[in-house]
Amino acid sequence: MSKILVVGAGLYGAVCAHELTARGHDVRVIEMRNHIGGNCYTRFSDEAGCHEHVYGAHIFHTNSQRIWDYVNRFAAFNHYVNRVKVRHGEALYSFPINLFTLYQVFGVRTPDEARARLAAEREPISEPANLEEYCLSLVGRRIYELFIEGYTAKQWNHHPRELSADIIKRIPIRFTFDDNYFNDRWQGIPIGGYTAIFEKLLDGIPLELGIDFDADRDFWLSRADFVIYTGSLDSFFGYTDGPLEYRSLRFEREILDTPDFQGNAVVNYTERSVPFTRILEHKHFDLATGGERTLITREYPDDWAPGKIPYYPVHTPQTLARLDRYRARARALDGKVHFGGRLGEFRYYDMHQVIGAALAWLDKFSD
Template identity: 50%
Template structure:
């Protein structure tokens, strides 16, 4: 008999298992996939660590979280500096002086600020009701039309006028020549990929892959005193209050017989007539010098139950449904719900780890 059955071997499940194991608890971690690590899993192709489920760049301002992950694996000094291809031209992201020069030819912060403010005054609205109005009120028409509208509509599968304004409560604008996408103090990629982090967390803990919790739920529940569930919360309750909405992704990965395809780890493809949102060239995450390269095209798509749920659609309707599930979940003493899908939140990696550590603190507060 185990103390904890952990359903899902992503970051939340792996961190909880590690911390419980440290406290002398017996854990079994199961995953329905044929590998551990959830969406941070990396696959070695031609000596290149390929982020199988999309780009994962670790970044945080929380020094304790940074020190926590560095216990298990060394991180390199990769800095995320994506580029966007729109209307045949390349633009630096996030919006900074390089972007403004590429858009308007302005060379000073004062010129850029004046241009931006003029467009905001011309196209912004006092009380934005949708994403389009919100974006126009934050950055004006040029940036919205070229760098936001078509990309966002591809990403969400809806017109910008149909999307809620809160999706972009703010847009980072920098009046300096700075292509570092994140403002966080700590940033990097685990040297050798994320599998080292997961393997470190799960060292000495029993694991089982190709194990679908819902295929024999009673059997799995009887293996442990408590369950830590990291899957979709609506699926756990058999969609009792309705099905939550997610967005899914499809990946096309290709090994190319050339050393360098695009010169950057991430290039966004903004135009609506290109079906994918970005191309990832994985070797650049670790400054690779291999003779070949691996690229992945990322296609957003509507979610259906047979597809992977990558991020929640956190509009008012779905939040109302989620609250009903959350209320019911809070009444079940023998099950802990946590992680991106169980909490129905768009988490970055450091936020998942923080949530797991908070759960651990609550669970073992008297130990």
């Protein structure tokens, strides 16, 4: 039995804490914020009668039987399917790009017409070198400018020419009327909110909130045989090699005196001139239909600086070079500290990928 300290009560930390406790280790969790759940944290809004996704939309989806079975041990899921709408100017569009979107933009009505139209729209770029070229070669300029260019530039604070196409490859393009945002077999929102999952994962495990590990690193390292660190890699090392780049978010929440503001959980605003990227209407995540009032959140991309919440890792050539140096430092601590999760690995993970990574690491971890 080892004394294991888990730093961070988000998904990676909570899964590790739960599993290692089950294996008989003496596990303790510390968390910088005053709540568990990391950015998955939800709380019930009495005013709106639904759960609030406090740090932005979290929709669980996976293609992995193992991950789906795992998460279902801690929650029952509703049948929410993410069907995003796009607002551009006065117009509304179906999204992700599907046959109905192509009908709205080009007037094409069948898969054959849509394929032929996109073939004519595509720009002949044989080896796309960035996100812009990737989109132009796949869907052409009209679709790129309507849906991608403005949204991506404000989301990442980099022009799509400076970004890797990997960011967008997660979003499907379809020649059917299927407007499901994800291709995965399983999808839903936990009934009762995400926080309840963390309460179950961490049940009975000593937990302290409001503790900043990085402020007292050597003290905490001396108190455990092994540390699982899920904060930011660069923060752990005191930003010695310079900060990695992140994108932060700012949320503006509003309770409205109307039962339904937008008729959908997520509406993306893809124009560059609109400062937010999307409006969430939380009751739709819960498939709630009642109530006189509704809660909406406008999501604004924001610059990150040390001290602000890092939401998205930004992969640019400069950050990747720094990342190599931090990873070398992390390897030197192998056997004493394990770095995991979106921040610990500096990877743009979804929730299911975080669980998958934690379970894979736990498979290899020898007690």
